[in-house]
Amino acid sequence: xxxxxxxxxxxxxxxxxxxxxxxxxxxxxxxxxxxxxxxxxxxxxxxxxxxxxxxxxxxxxxxxxxxxxxxxxxxxxxxxxxxxxxxxxxxxxxxxxxxxx
Amino acid sequence: xxxxxxxxxxxxxxxxxxxxxxxxxxxxxxxxxxxxxxxxxxxxxxxxxxxxxxxxxxxxxxxxxxxxxxxxxxxxxxxxxxxxxxxxxxxxxxxxxxxxxxxxxxxxxxxxxxxxxxxxxxxxxxxxxxxxxxxxxxxxxxxxxxxxxxxxxxxxxxxxxxxxxxxxxxxxxxxxxxxxxxxxxxxxxxxxxxxxxxxxxxxxxxxxxxxxxxxxxxxxxxxxxxxxxxxxxxxxxxxxxx
Amino acid sequence: xxxxxxxxxxxxxxxxxxxxxxxxxxxxxxxxxxxxxxxxxxxxxxxxxxxxxxxxxxxxxxxxxxxxxxxxxxxxxxxxxxxxxxxxxxxxxxxxxxxxxxxxxxxxxxxxxxxxxxxxxxxxxxxxxxxxxxxxxxxxxxxxxxxxxxxxxxxxxxxxxxxxxxxxxxxxxxxxxxxxxxxxxxxxxxxxxxxxxxxxxxxxxxxxxxxxxxxxxxxxxxxxxxxxxxxxxxxxxxxxxxxxxxxxxxxxxxxxxxxxxxxxxxxxxxxxxxxxxxxxxxxxxxxxxxxxxxxxxxxxxxxxxxxxxxxxxxxxxxxxxxxxxxxxxxxxxxxxxxxxxxxxxxxxxxxxxxxxxxxxxxxxxxxxxxxxxxxxxxxxxxxxxxxxxxxxxxxxxxxxxxxxxxxxxxxxxxxxxxxxxxxxxxxxxxxxxxxxxxxxxxxxxxxxxxxxxxxxxxxxxxxxxxxxxxxxxxxxxxxxxxxxxxxxxxxxxxxxxxxxxxxxxxxxxxxxxxxxxxxxxxxxxxxxxxxxxxxxxxxxxxxxxxxxxxxxxxxxxxxxxxxxxxxxxxxxxxxxxxxxxxxxxxxxxxxxxxxxxxxxxxxxxxxxxxxxxxxxxxxxxxxxxxxxxxx
Numbered sequence: 001x002x003x004x005x006x007x008x009x010x011x012x013x014x015x016x017x018x019x020x021x022x023x024x025x026x027x028x029x030x031x032x033x034x035x036x037x038x039x040x041x042x043x044x045x046x047x048x049x050x051x052x053x054x055x056x057x058x059x060x061x062x063x064x065x066x067x068x069x070x071x072x073x074x075x076x077x078x079x080x081x082x083x084x085x086x087x088x089x090x091x092x093x094x095x096x097x098x099x100x101x
Numbered sequence: 102x103x104x105x106x107x108x109x110x111x112x113x114x115x116x117x118x119x120x121x122x123x124x125x126x127x128x129x130x131x132x133x134x135x136x137x138x139x140x141x142x143x144x145x146x147x148x149x150x151x152x153x154x155x156x157x158x159x160x161x162x163x164x165x166x167x168x169x170x171x172x173x174x175x176x177x178x179x180x181x182x183x184x185x186x187x188x189x190x191x192x193x194x195x196x197x198x199x200x201x202x203x204x205x206x207x208x209x210x211x212x213x214x215x216x217x218x219x220x221x222x223x224x225x226x227x228x229x230x231x232x233x234x235x236x237x238x239x240x241x242x243x244x245x246x247x248x249x250x251x252x253x254x255x256x257x258x259x260x261x262x263x264x265x266x267x268x269x270x271x272x273x274x275x276x277x278x279x280x281x282x283x284x285x286x287x288x289x290x291x292x293x294x295x296x297x298x299x300x301x302x303x304x305x306x307x308x309x310x311x312x313x314x315x316x317x318x319x320x321x322x323x324x325x326x327x328x329x330x331x332x333x334x335x336x337x338x339x340x341x342x343x
Numbered sequence: 344x345x346x347x348x349x350x351x352x353x354x355x356x357x358x359x360x361x362x363x364x365x366x367x368x369x370x371x372x373x374x375x376x377x378x379x380x381x382x383x384x385x386x387x388x389x390x391x392x393x394x395x396x397x398x399x400x401x402x403x404x405x406x407x408x409x410x411x412x413x414x415x416x417x418x419x420x421x422x423x424x425x426x427x428x429x430x431x432x433x434x435x436x437x438x439x440x441x442x443x444x445x446x447x448x449x450x451x452x453x454x455x456x457x458x459x460x461x462x463x464x465x466x467x468x469x470x471x472x473x474x475x476x477x478x479x480x481x482x483x484x485x486x487x488x489x490x491x492x493x494x495x496x497x498x499x500x501x502x503x504x505x506x507x508x509x510x511x512x513x514x515x516x517x518x519x520x521x522x523x524x525x526x527x528x529x530x531x532x533x534x535x536x537x538x539x540x541x542x543x544x545x546x547x548x549x550x551x552x553x554x555x556x557x558x559x560x561x562x563x564x565x566x567x568x569x570x571x572x573x574x575x576x577x578x579x580x581x582x583x584x585x586x587x588x589x590x591x592x593x594x595x596x597x598x599x600x601x602x603x604x605x606x607x608x609x610x611x612x613x614x615x616x617x618x619x620x621x622x623x624x625x626x627x628x629x630x631x632x633x634x635x636x637x638x639x640x641x642x643x644x645x646x647x648x649x650x651x652x653x654x655x656x657x658x659x660x661x662x663x664x665x666x667x668x669x670x671x672x673x674x675x676x677x678x679x680x681x682x683x684x685x686x687x688x689x690x691x692x693x694x695x696x697x698x699x700x701x702x703x704x705x706x707x708x709x710x711x712x713x714x715x716x717x718x719x720x721x722x723x724x725x726x727x728x729x730x731x732x733x734x735x736x737x738x739x740x741x742x743x744x745x746x747x748x749x750x751x752x753x754x755x756x757x758x759x760x761x762x763x764x765x766x767x768x769x770x771x772x773x774x775x776x777x778x779x780x781x782x783x784x785x786x787x788x789x790x791x792x793x794x795x796x797x798x799x800x801x802x803x804x805x806x807x808x809x810x811x812x813x814x815x816x817x818x819x820x821x822x823x824x825x826x827x828x829x830x831x832x833x834x835x836x837x838x839x840x841x842x843x844x845x846x847x848x849x850x851x852x853x854x855x856x857x858x859x860x861x862x863x864x865x866x867x868x869x870x871x872x873x874x875x876x877x878x879x880x881x882x883x884x885x886x887x888x889x890x891x892x893x894x895x896x897x898x899x900x901x902x903x904x905x906x907x908x909x910x911x912x913x914x915x916x917x918x919x920x921x922x923x924x925x926x927x928x929x930x931x932x933x934x935x936x937x938x939x940x941x942x943x944x945x946x947x948x949x950x951x952x953x954x955x956x957x958x959x960x961x962x963x964x965x966x967x968x969x970x971x972x973x974x
Contacts, residue, residue, distance in 0.1 A: 003120055008161065009228055011128050015135055015154075017221040022139035024953055025204070026212035030190055031147050034138050036181065038151070044174075052134050052165045057258045060251075061266075064259060067170075067177055068270045072277035074182050078189045079284035085193055088333050093949045094205060101945025208947070212954055216961040223964035230971045 008049040016042035027092040029081050033074070040070050123164055131157035142306045148186050155179040344395025345406045348427050350388035351435055352478065354381045355471040359464060366460030375450035378463030382470055386439035393432050403836055404429055407480055417478045421541055425622045426480030430838045433675060433932030434477040434607060436693015437682050441599045442470045444807035448690055449591040452697055456745040462502065466595070469495035473600050477607060480533050482541040485608065489527065489572065492601045499596060500588040507685030516807060519581040526888050530564035533557055538921035548613045555619065562615060562622035569605030573659050574631045580591040581898050582656055586648040586871045598655050598689050599682035606678055610671045613839060617669070625669025627751070631758045636893065638765035642772065643889035646703050647692050650773050654729065655685060657762060661744050664759065670747030671839045672832050677744050680736035680818045684728035684864025691722040694804060695777060698797035699784055705773065706879055710782040718804050719778050724812040726774045729866035730767035739819030746824065746853055760863055775875045778906050783879060824853050
């Protein structure tokens with residue numbers, strides 16, 4: 001038996017916040033991707049915590065699928081990143097501003 | 102102070118001291134890793150910090166009786182995804198340091214902190230007000246029914262209750278693979294003709310596929326032609342035109 | 344026989360349609376003959392209808408010919424119908440007759456004109472509209488004809504529209520008419536609101552429903568319409584300017600027919616006029632004032648057509664005076680005779696103009712009696728008739744009017760008598776300056792060379808002159824103030840039965856008045872002959888005040904013209920330019936400004952967009968928290 005689930009939830013929320021701030025602040029595309037992964041992990045942690053607190057296996061099943069989807073997402077995302085930044089010197093998200101109004 | 106918290110944690114639940122210590126250490130690892138991801142200048146350092154975080158999360162999974170997920174987390178996330186990240190970092194040659202201090206976009210940093218802080222506080226406030234968890238118990242099957250193992254229970258849930266989602270994610274994976282192949286594909290005929298044409302006057306005609314680490318003709322302008330050439334003859338064209 | 348009535352307006356309408364479509368190809372002179380034949384057909388139809396009407400006994404001499412119901416809208420039922428009674432029959436006869444003669448005349452007068460057939464198109468349409476006006480059995484169809492003649496008048500005045508002044512004259516005529524039309528429309532609304540219908544028969548049957556105040560208002564508004572159409576004070580200024588049109592137009596429209604439409608309207612609604620004695624006084628006073636003022640102006644005009652124009656205004660003033668005094672028969676009698684002699688005078692003037700190749704200035708004519716014998720010969724009859732010399736028609740008709748006026752008010756009679764003196768004076772002046780004296784056309788002037796010897800008009804122009812001369816002479820005998828010989832009075836009796844002053848005065852008074860009229864006419868003739876025999880240039884008898892039409896046009900320009908222009912300019916620049924365009928452009932620039940400001944959100948940076956997502960997240964969570972805490 002572990003400690004109260006509340007603590008896990010607080011931890012997951014904090015992890016999510018850190019990931020969000022990182023996404024907004026960092027310019028390197030790959031680091032931004034990693035921050036997205038942080039946020040997904042925070043969500044996973046939350047799901048598992050709820051699964052334990054409610055005694056429901058559904059939470060863990062959702063984590064299962066989130067994991068798969070995250071993997072697929074990373075594959076495609078990095079593929080796009082590679083394609084865009086193949087010939088470039090740097091990979092800052094700020095270089096992509098053609099849609100400026 | 103720490104002792105007081107630990108004692109409080111022990112008293113609020115039926116947890117034992119080892120549980121508390123495990124949690125504390127894993128939490129610390131996670132937070133350190135997360136901060137490392139966000140604050141490292143070198144992307145490789147960020148990736149390694151990410152691995153740290155993932156391990157911490159895996160420990161917490163085990164702590165909460167989600168053993169299968171913990172293992173899968175380590176294998177897939179830390180073992181495959183982060184490795185993929187590192188491959189791409191190396192391929193694109195972006196392991197140089199990023200200038201963290203500067204922020205070209207006005208107001209981005211303060212606003213980011215403020216908004217995320219609001220969101221965080223709000224989430225926690227709501228959770229606290231709702232006594233941390235609401236919801237029905239054991240909707241999709243209990244976690245501890247009949248002393249079966251976690252793998253058994255999870256597998257049962259996935260292959261019966263969530264079968265459709267399972268199949269859909271399988272299809273998703275296939276689509277992802279096809280997409281990845283398309284994205285990574287290099288053009289065939291056109292590129293060869295271009296190469297032959299520009300071979301005479303351009304030494305680097307075939308070097309489009311090289312990593313971006315070699316200095317180019319200062320070709321770092323707008324993205325106009327690149328996105329449209331997603332899987333096409335961008336490098337050679339770029340060469341020919343420049 | 345009476346059923347032939349519909350042919351009267353039909354012939355000119357067909358003529359109009361034929362000439363409109365084929366006229367240009369038919370050309371000079373056949374288009375003119377077709378137009379004349381159309382009106383000739385209308386005249387024959389009028390005679391046939393007249394014969395049919397005469398055949399009826401006197402008490403039942405009325406006939407309505409309905410074609411269809413034009414406006415069936417609830418309480419307003421307006422039929423397209425003709426109403427034949429002695430009054431409308433009289434009008435039709437002389438309208439079609441005189442029109443036919445003038446069409447014939449125009450074949451010769453307009454020969455060689457560039458748009459020959461267009462002239463007859465408009466003339467035929469005019470006759471059609473005039474007949475619709477006269478034959479209508481309700482106010483609304485009368486108004487249709489009213490507007491029709493107005494627009495034809497506009498077209499014909501500005502016939503040679505290439506000249507700015509001609510076009511402006513047409514516009515002036517139309518606008519003055521329009522002001523009168525407002526009165527007509529308002530009167531129609533008033534009458535309809537009280538009597539419940541616009542048909543004449545229904546209105547007259549229910550005329551007691553129209554109370555005193557409303558009746559006065561309706562009569563005065565109708566009179567306003569009549570002033571516009573018949574060129575009375577205060578709306579007479581358009582008629583002198585209308586002389587810019589070809590002379591046959593002046594003869595037909597602005598002497599014989601259209602300008603009498605106002606008088607006809609007032610006679611037609613005479614039962615309503617009788618409801619308001621106050622309005623009748625107003626009508627009489629305006630009529631006699633107009634007659635007097637126009638007479639004074641005519642004494643000093645230099646242009647031969649302008650003299651005749653002001654003379655027309657003056658004569659119609661007499662007719663309006665008669666209407667105001669309740670002497671409707673006298674008004675119509677004068678109208679008929681006036682159509683003949685004024686038409687003759689205008690056509691004669693046209694003959695002079697045609698012969699001297701467009702010389703209209705009296706001071707540049709003279710001694711034409713030997714060169715234009717036929718014109719001269721017929722002109723004499725017109726001159727004597729209008730001056731009121733017995734036994735020509737003007738004497739009897741004007742005398743009839745003045746007799747009836749005397750019975751109502753000696754003051755008005757006295758002014759009318761003075762006007763008669765003036766009429767004889769200015770007509771004799773015109774006659775002398777044109778046909779006697781020195782042949783001033785032989786002398787070159789600073790702005791033009793001497794004329795060639797004028798030539799007499801062709802036969803196609805002479806025949807109408809002759810016919811009109813005969814009519815101007817004998818037309819008076821249809822209504823002699825002797826018991827038993829007043830055929831016209833008896834003829835119109837069913838229409839104006841119950842009108843005031845239908846009876847003549849005691850016969851001795853009538854004799855005295857007649858002798859006075861004759862004496863005054865001879866006196867005027869004599870005075871003019873003496874003055875103008877000396878020499879043609881006598882500025883002391885042509886004061887500037889009278890030449891400038893009592894400065895009436897200048898007054899209107901200052902009171903209405905300039906402020907109107909200023910208002911238009913203000914509207915165009917301030918209201919249109921700044922306010923309206925400003926508002927519209929303002930909306931455009933508002934959009935532009937806001938979009939320029941809003942554009943700055945589209946930075947193109949993904950991280951900024953992510954920040955927007957974070958903002959949305961924060962807002963949603965804040966909202967949810969507020970719900971949680973406050974519930």
